[in-house]
Structure formats: C-alpha cells, structure tokens
Amino acid sequence: MVSSPSCTTLLTPAQMQAADRAAINAGVSGLALMEAAGAAVANAVAAHYRRCPIVVLCGPGNNGGDGFVAARHLRDAGWPLRLAYWGDPTTITGDAAYFAERWTGQIEAATPATLAGAELVIDALLGAGLSRGLEGSLAALVQALADSKLPICAVDVPTGLDGASGQPMGVVAPAELTVTFFRKKPGHLLMPGRQLCGKVVLADIGIPATVLDTMDAQVSENHPALWLDRYPWPTLDAHKYQRGHAVVVGGSIMAGASRLAAMACARIGAGLVTLAAPQDVWPIYAGALTSIMVQPMADPDGLADILSDARKNAIVVGPGAGLGQTTRRHVEQALATQRAVVLDADAISVFAAEPQALFRLIDGPCVLTPHDGEFGRLFSVQGSKLQRASQAARLSGAVIVLKGADTVVAAPDGRCVINTNAPPDLATGGTGDVLAGLIAGLMAQGLSPYDAGCTAVWIHGEAARLFGPGLVSEDLPPAIPRVLRRLRRRAEARSA
Ligand SMILES: NC(=O)C1=CN([C@@H]2O[C@H](COP(=O)(O)OP(=O)(O)OC[C@H]3O[C@@H](n4cnc5c(N)ncnc54)[C@H](O)[C@@H]3O)[C@@H](O)[C@H]2O)[C@@H](O)CC1
Numbered sequence: 498m499v500s501s502p503s504c505t506t507l508l509t510p511a512q513m514q515a516a517d518r519a520a521i522n523a524g525v526s527g528l529a530l531m532e533a534a535g536a537a538v539a540n541a542v543a544a545h546y547r548r549c550p551i552v553v554l555c556g557p558g559n560n561g562g563d564g565f566v567a568a569r570h571l572r573d574a575g576w577p578l579r580l581a582y583w584g585d586p587t588t589i590t591g592d593a594a595y596f597a598e599r600w601t602g603q604i605e606a607a608t609p610a611t612l613a614g615a616e617l618v619i620d621a622l623l624g625a626g627l628s629r630g631l632e633g634s635l636a637a638l639v640q641a642l643a644d645s646k647l648p649i650c651a652v653d654v655p656t657g658l659d660g661a662s663g664q665p666m667g668v669v670a671p672a673e674l675t676v677t678f679f680r681k682k683p684g685h686l687l688m689p690g691r692q693l694c695g696k697v698v699l700a701d702i703g704i705p706a707t708v709l710d711t712m713d714a715q716v717s718e719n720h721p722a723l724w725l726d727r728y729p730w731p732t733l734d735a736h737k738y739q740r741g742h743a744v745v746v747g748g749s750i751m752a753g754a755s756r757l758a759a760m761a762c763a764r765i766g767a768g769l770v771t772l773a774a775p776q777d778v779w780p781i782y783a784g785a786l787t788s789i790m791v792q793p794m795a796d797p798d799g800l801a802d803i804l805s806d807a808r809k810n811a812i813v814v815g816p817g818a819g820l821g822q823t824t825r826r827h828v829e830q831a832l833a834t835q836r837a838v839v840l841d842a843d844a845i846s847v848f849a850a851e852p853q854a855l856f857r858l859i860d861g862p863c864v865l866t867p868h869d870g871e872f873g874r875l876f877s878v879q880g881s882k883l884q885r886a887s888q889a890a891r892l893s894g895a896v897i898v899l900k901g902a903d904t905v906v907a908a909p910d911g912r913c914v915i916n917t918n919a920p921p922d923l924a925t926g927g928t929g930d931v932l933a934g935l936i937a938g939l940m941a942q943g944l945s946p947y948d949a950g951c952t953a954v955w956i957h958g959e960a961a962r963l964f965g966p967g968l969v970s971e972d973l974p975p976a977i978p979r980v981l982r983r984l985r986r987r988a989e990a991r992s993a
C-alpha cells in the first residue's frame with residue numbers, strides 16, 4: 498500500500514547501507530534489523546509455499562545472517578530444513594556471527610550436492626554486498642541452483658544480481674520470490690532484474706522512514722502518489738483555451754503516427770489540438786480527423802507560421818516525420834518558440850550526427866522520448882539504464898523518457914522514476930506516437946515536463962494493462978478515459 502510518495506523511494510545497495518547505519522545511529526540495533534529481516538523471509542516463505550523440505554544456502558556476510566534467522570524461524574515452525582554454508586563458518590563476523598553461533602542445527606558445506614532432496618531453496622548467499630562477478634565454487638553452486646529449477650526464495654536480491662542496475666554479474670538463479678527490506682532497489686525493477694527477482698515482497702524491518710530525510714534519494718518507482726495532486730483536472734469554469742492547444746507536426750510518410758499522437762493529446766484533455774499537415778498530404782489528414790483541426794503547412798516555414806499563434810503552447814515533432822531536413826527544420830522552429838516541446842523518433846534521430854546541435858537549441862520545457870536505439874544514436878553514455886537516462890537529461894537539458902518494459906523518466910535535476918506497469922502488449926507499432934501525444938497534451942494543460950513524463954508513462958501503461966491482449970495502438974487513446982476516471986476517484990478520495 499503506497500500511502501505516501503516516500504514509500505515509492507528506491508535505494509541503491511550503497512544507500513541502503515547508509516539507511517542501515519542511520520537506523521543503528523538512531524538506536525535500532527543491527528541484530529534487531531537482521532532478526533526482523535530473517536523473520537520476514539520466514540513469513541513470506543510460509544505465506545507462499547506449503548510445508549516442504551527446504552535447503553537454506555547461507556553466504557559469508559549479513560545476507561547469510563538473514564538466512565540463519567529465517568532457518569531458525571522455519572525449523573521452529575516445523576519445516577524439514579537443512580542449512581548449508583558457503584565458505585568457512587569459523588570466519589563469520591558481525592551480526593551474522595551472533596545468529597550463526599546460536600544455530601543449533603547442522604551446518605553443512607554448501608555444494609551442488611546439498612540441493613539433493615530439497616523442494617524449496619532460500620538463497621541467502623550474497624545480497625547487497627555483491628562487489629564482483631561470481632567465481633569458482635560459488636559460481637558453480639549458483640549454476641547448479643539455476644539448473645536445478647527448484648523454486649527459490651531470494652533474500653534481498655538473487656545472488657549475483659546487482660541491486661543498483663538490475664544487471665546480473667555472472668550467473669544468477671532466477672527466484673520465484675524475493676524478500677527485500679525497507680525500500681526496493683532499482684535492480685528489483687530494472688530489466689532483467691525484475692524478471693530474475695520474481696515476486697518482490699517488501700518488508701518493514703524497523704528502519705524509521707525519517708532516515709530518508711538525511712539522504713538525497715531521488716529515484717522512485719513511478720506511482721500516482723508522486724504526481725496525482727498536480728494533475729490538471731478541468732475546473733468547472735474551464736474553457737477550451739484554458740486547457741491549452743497542442744500542435745502535432747504531421748509527417749508526409751506515415752500519416753497514422755501523427756494522427757495517433759493527435760488523438761492522444763485530445764483524449765488526455767488538451768483543449769485544442771491542431772495537426773500541422775504537409776501541403777501535399779493535407780487532404781488525407783483532413784479527411785480522417787474531426788475534432789482535431791488540420792492546418793496545411795507550406796514549406797519551408799509552414800510550422801513557424803502555424804506557431805505564430807502563442808496560444809499553441811505544446812508541440813510534438815517526430816511521429817511519422819522522416820529523417821530529412823524538413824524534420825530538422827521543424828524541430829528548430831518548435832524549439833525556437835521555447836514552449837513545451839516533445840521530440841520523438843525521427844525528430845531525435847535526425848540529430849544523430851551532431852547531438853550538440855540539438856542540445857544547444859533546447860532552452861524551454863522539452864521531453865525526448867527515445868527507445869534504446871534512438872537513445873544510443875544521440876547519447877554515448879555508460880552505466881545502468883538509470884545512470885544513462887540521468888546523464889542524458891543533464892547533458893541535453895531535456896527530460897528523458899527512455900522507453901522499454903522498464904521505462905525510465907529522468908529530469909536534468911537528477912530526479913528519476915522507473916515505470917513498472919507496462920504490459921508486453923505495448924510492444925506494437927504506434928504506441929510511442931500515443932505516448933508522445935499524451936506528454937504534449939499534459940504539458941498543454943500546464944504540467945511540467947517531468948510531471949508530464951511520469952504521468953503520461955503511467956497512464957499509457959495502465960490503459961494498455963486494462964485493455965489487455967490484442968491491443969493495437971489505436972485502442973490506446975479511447976482507453977484513456979477509463980484510466981482518468983480511476984485516477985479522479987483516487988484524487989477525490991485523497992482530498993476528501
Ligand atoms: N542494510 C540493511 O538495512 C540490512 C541488510 N541486511 C542484509 O545484509 C546484506 C548485506 O550484507 P553484507 O554487506 O554483509 O554483504 P553480503 O552478505 O551481500 O555479501 C557478503 C560478502 O560477500 C563478499 N562478496 C561480494 N561479492 C562476492 C563475490 N562475487 N563472490 C564471493 N564473495 C563476494 C563480500 O565480502 C561481502 O561482504 C543485505 O543483502 C541484507 O540481506 C539485513 O540484515 C537487514 C538490514
């Protein structure tokens with residue numbers, strides 16, 4: 498239950514360790530944290546599995562310590578359980594040693610043979626302390642665990658998964674269930690980490706939320722709690738000019754793309770929507786649209802003419818645009834207005850040869866919506882998806898919506914969200930055009946680029962999730978109202 502924005506905060510393993518230390522400085526003992534963590538693992542296992550023979554694999558650090566605690570709880574509850582340790586049990590230190598010394602059962606050596614007879618495995622080998630790829634006997638053990646296809650409950654993260662990036666560092670045995678503590682990590686949400694973790698159970702282990710006040714935790718899981726109180730619901734005295742005027746620049750090749758973007762602008766609530774159509778294909782657009790105005794654009798400054806009306810306060814360039822000089826000119830004319838601009842697809846790729854030329858033009862509210870391929874053409878940055886999107890936002894001065902099953906929305910000031918509600922059904926042509934339109938439609942109504950990005954990405958995923966399989970892009974704009982009705986009810990409940 499997300500009761501406040503801070504519940505959606507994500508912490509990297511390093512930040513988690515700082516939270517751990519802050520809690521201990523605030524008087525919570527490390528032993529109490531480990532006892533609570535292990536108990537949470539035992540509770541999650543009891544809630545998700547029927548009693549069966551378990552093997553608990555414990556590693557050399559506190560992740561292993563959690564495993565000793567969980568093993569004690571489950572064995573006391575009558576589960577047939579064996580505990581196996583990877584490494585030399587006499588070298589256990591810190592909080593883990595306290596619980597290892599009090600373990601009254603056998604401590605076997607963890608080898609692939611240990612798995613024989615198990616029907617469920619608790620992976621307490623490595624957690625947030627993973628600092629390098631798995632090697633030697635540990636890699637062999639994890640490989641055997643992966644090959645065994647046994648159901649696994651991972652403690653904190655599956656062994657070998659980098660909690661900061663969601664990237665495996667060597668072999669990872671995919672878990673059915675992952676129990677983590679206090680706050681999720683980016684690696685629980687970023688691909689392939691989200692798949693490798695299975696169902697993530699977040700346990701409160703007694704770390705006070707106030708520890709977040711002392712941290713600059715700027716990454717969150719996308720959720721309405723972050724932006725719903727700023728959603729631009731129409732007020733009773735609303736009139737169409739108050740709700741902004743979005744302009745979608747039509748392409749002369751794929752006419753459908755800009756129509757999808759225009760419909761999305763309208764459905765998300767922009768007061769007016771104009772589709773600026775190239776002169777030669779204007780009749781095609783005009784014939785296909787009703788409430789959306791279609792204005793012919795005479796090259797080369799047709800768009801500048803259309804934008805001379807200052808009430809046109811949000812512009813989308815990219816859907817169906819093509820990679821020619823016309824598209825580049827349209828981007829320049831749109832950005833020159835310093836009004837809200839969304840650049841998608843070819844409007845991004847057309848600057849692949851000289852990204853700086855684009856970045857120099859970005860001076861107003863701007864959102865770029867690349868997928869990985871378009872992103873790679875414009876930015877040569879390294880690191881996790883989070884790090885790459887954040888660096889690109891700082892470099893370009895725009896909000897970056899780096900799309901995928903784990904879309905990241907990053908602002909130049911460092912704020913970031915990872916979106917997790919997008920179903921695989923969205924992997925069909927044209928859904929990016931709809932997203933670009935949703936973002937522009939929200940900025941037309943006054944939302945900031947970052948809020949518009951987070952809100953649009955969530956609504957886009959929710960509309961697809963509610964629609965279900967068989968989705969094609971033209972199903973998305975008509976599916977928006979249902980999502981808005983649910984959001985409005987949630988907003989009214991909060992303000993009641
Ligand atoms: N931070 C917190 O708030 C809490 C953390 N707890 C547990 O503590 C864990 C972190 O404990 P640690 O920091 O001791 O680290 P881990 O227990 O994750 O790792 C243990 C040690 O393994 C070694 N290691 C790292 N990479 C390795 C590799 N590739 N091959 C072999 N050995 C490797 C490192 O020396 C590391 O210290 C968390 O994952 C969580 O399970 C819990 O006890 C509850 C509280």
Ligand SMILES: [K+]
Nearest residue numbers: 620623654656
């Ligand atoms: K683990």
